[in-house]
Amino acid sequence: MTRFVERHPAWALIVIIAIAVALWLIFAVWPPGLEDAIGRKRVFLNAVFNGITLGGLYFLVASGFTLIFGLMRNVNLAHGSLYLFGGYVGYAISASTGSWILAFIVAFILTALVGVLLQVLVFRRMEGQDLRQTMVTIGLSIVFADLMLWACGGDFYQIQTPNWLIGPIELPLITAVKSSGEPVYLRYPLVRLVIFLASVIIGVAMWLALNRTRIGMIIRAGVDDRDILAATGVRIQIVFVLVFALGAGLAGIAGVVGGTFQSLSPGEDIRFLLASLVVVIVGGMGSIPGAALGALIIGLAEQLGSVYIPTYAIVVTFLIMVLVLALRPQGLLARR
Amino acid sequence: MLKGSLGLIALSSLLLSGTAFAQEKIKVGVTATLEGTYTVLGEDGIRGFQTALNVLGKKVGDKELEFVIASTDATPDSAVRAVRKLIEQDKVQILLSPLSGDEGIAVKNFAKTHPELTFINAASGAQETTYVDPAPNFFRYNMDGAQWQVGLGKYAYDEKKYRKIATVGEDYSFIYTQVFGLVLEFCGAGGQVTNRQWVPLGTKDFASVIAALPDDVDAIYLGLGGADAVNFLNQYQQAGGKAHLMGGSIMIDQTILSSKGNAKNALIGTLAASGQADTWEDPGWQKFVKDYQDAFPPNKRFPSPSLLATNYYGSTMALILALRQVNGDLSDNQSKYKAALAKIELDAPNGKIKLDANRQAIGTNFVTEVVDDGKGALFSKVVKVIPNVNQTLGYDPAVFAKIGLPSRTVPECKKY
Incomplete structure (x- = not known):
């Protein structure tokens, strides 16, 4: 951080000013002139919160994707299928048992198992052949998509939100002041906040596991140089399987989350594959903090775009990707 | 997106196995949104189409109708791709297409490049399709969105x-x-x-x-x-x-x-x-609902047909009834068939339907x-x-x- 400030003082200043403006926009009561210019504060605050919570979902999908890429250099284009598979499993469990939490656990385990199978049966056989792996995973994603269409049909599935999570709560953020002087607080769907919190916890746990544990050390060493790591006697194949299982399991969890606050249907696999590709390209391939930053930027861009420039909302995320590729092709937080 | 770019998948062809006699066949291409946001709508449209076949049968005189179904995803280019594939590869003579608004405008424009064929709109409802510069071989038996x-x-x-x-x-x-x-x-x-x-x-x-x-x-x-x-x-x-x-x-x-x-x-x-x-309450409607319900098991259909099923039913009905009026005669660039389509008045489940000068439904x-x-x-x-x-x-x-x-x-x- 300090190094960044020393090396790029002008950029650091711009970033600090931008953060200050954003904080003021969020916490201050807007003067009437501003409301006339860019609309009500409630709309703005909602868009920001939605962007952040959507970023949480994107992070869950993209972190597994980037973890797998970082260690194994596999571009797993069947990652979106794992997301959708996790979602369908979650729906089946929550519909039959009524338990939302159990849906997460089972979805995690089953998609992790699929991930293990993928690693053992597919990727291990073509290690180091990037193009072949990419083509095979594209093929697999099509096969999975049609299998799931066959099994689940084209219907929309929604995982039932548990009763204690339905409805909005009031946040201590003032959106407006009534003429009587009484402040109006922001009302926000509870389920999105809980999901966001969960993705933060998962992100922090992953960071801790990578940076503070022995297995994390092995994985980081593998990211840097897996041949040397294998030469030191670590059984690298087991590490690969573990990481693949974790990455796939995270996609499964994300599927349950996505099925709860959006919906599951054929085509979602491709959408989330695309989203996670954009996220990791913006954040930097292979970097977990990069995935978090990328997810946040893309989520915010989508939501703010859909409110303030609805016609061009779809383009905004890709514009960001183009900009990043042009100015910093390795991604915002990539080390190399 | 990936799926779309990989081309169209003809989901199924409702082929009847050849009977003892080689019959002359009339090939009909059908498109529906069986991918993307409108998947459910496309699926129910196909149910309406199949209900119509159950009720009306697939025979026209001594000819047999043969159907090829292609999938789209509600974007205009996917619809044109599907229609082009049906015409060029499957050699269909009549089209029942498309389902969604933007698709309709694109297919109508495409229809002008094949004036010898007949296009019957399946369910799309954009106003422009038949209101602005209509194609003489494009017929719409459902009303538009307005x-x-x-x-x-x-x-x-x-x-x-x-x-x-x-x-x-x-x-x-x-x-x-x-x-x-x-x-x-x-x-x-x-x-x-x-x-x-x-x-x-x-x-x-x-x-x-x-x-x-x-x-x-x-x-x-x-x-x-x-x-x-x-x-x-x-x-x-x-x-x-x-x-x-x-x-x-x-x-x-x-x-x-x-x-x-x-x-x-x-x-x-x-x-x-x-x-x-x-x-x-209308008896015609009630009969259609019952036909639809009898045609599929309850977990493979909606409790009652959707608007898409009704539209596909009506369009299929027009397609077959007009074809029977001319006894399956598609000679002379299908001119007799087109004249019959323009004149036909349908007793559709959702009320009487007739076409105006632009071949757009009044209903x-x-x-x-x-x-x-x-x-x-x-x-x-x-x-x-x-x-x-x-x-x-x-x-x-x-x-x-x-x-x-x-x-x-x-x-x-x-x-x-």
Whole structure:
């Protein structure tokens, strides 16, 4: 951080000013002139919160994707299928048992198992052949998509939100002041906040596991140089399987989350594959903090775009990707 | 996107195995949105098509009809690709296509490059398709989006006493046409449409759209369909939304009313208008519902046919009945068949249908309200039936032309 400030003082200043403006926009009561210019504060605050919570979902999908890429250099284009598979499993469990939490656990385990199978049966056989792996995973994603269409049909599935999570709560953020002087607080769907919190916890746990544990050390060493790591006697194949299982399991969890606050249907696999590709390209391939930053930027861009420039909302995320590729092709937080 | 770019998959061909005698066959190509946001709509459209085949049979004189089905994803290019594939590879002679608004405009334009073939619209409802520069070989036996809204604006103003409404709709031609019909009538009656929001087709996260809905209106009109409608309702419920709702023709439809989960309950009491009403007493309609129900097991269909099933049924009916009138004669660039199609009057399940000079349907429209049947299933209950709705919505054609084509901002909210 300090190094960044020393090396790029002008950029650091711009970033600090931008953060200050954003904080003021969020916490201050807007003067009437501003409301006339860019609309009500409630709309703005909602868009920001939605962007952040959507970023949480994107992070869950993209972190597994980037973890797998970082260690194994596999571009797993069947990652979106794992997301959708996790979602369908979650729906089946929550519909039959009524338990939302159990849906997460089972979805995690089953998609992790699929991930293990993928690693053992597919990727291990073509290690180091990037193009072949990419083509095979594209093929697999099509096969999975049609299998799931066959099994689940084209219907929309929604995982039932548990009763204690339905409805909005009031946040201590003032959106407006009534003429009587009484402040109006922001009302926000509870389920999105809980999901966001969960993705933060998962992100922090992953960071801790990578940076503070022995297995994390092995994985980081593998990211840097897996041949040397294998030469030191670590059984690298087991590490690969573990990481693949974790990455796939995270996609499964994300599927349950996505099925709860959006919906599951054929085509979602491709959408989330695309989203996670954009996220990791913006954040930097292979970097977990990069995935978090990328997810946040893309989520915010989508939501703010859909409110303030609805016609061009779809383009905004890709514009960001183009900009990043042009100015910093390795991604915002990539080390190399 | 990946799937789309990999080309079209002919999902199934309803081939009958060859009988002892080699029969002459007439090949018909069918497209439906079996991918993407409108998958459920496409699937039910195909159910309506199959119901029509069950009722009418596949024989025309001594010829046998053979069908090839191709999948699209509601984008115009996917529809043109599918139609081109059906014509060039499968050598179909008649097309039953497409399902969605933008697809309709594209296929109509494509139809002009094949004047020798016949195109029968399956279910698409953009106004432009038959109103602007119509193709002489393109026939539409369903009404357009604006015709399907006739009666809604006046009923909302007079009976529900709504004075100010806002709209949220998907950003493409069919919904423009629906909002066009609504605004024209509601503003004509004296109401105000304060805000029109447009969201891209396939939007998943509506939270910000929901937050931007105005508070100071009597009702919010939803022009959404398929997955978008379900996502909107789910997030609307999570956000604690309480406003009165009004719905477009594919919003208040079995594709949404029988979706899984309880988000659809937000729609109970919602006022809507469409080319059909689930609980209409008419014997023709009741027979169609029963045919549809008998054709599929309950878990493979909706409790009652959706608007798409009805449209595909009507279009298939026109296709087969006109073909029988000319005894399967497709000679001379199908000219006899086209003449028969232009003249035919259908006794469709949702009322009598005949075509105008642009080969666009004149039919019956229904204002409906969503009711719970007491067992948790939702249906649209008819509150008003309006017969003989034409494409200019009863306006003088010269006046109607001045209003302009449906778009994000047309028509203005005023009396024309």
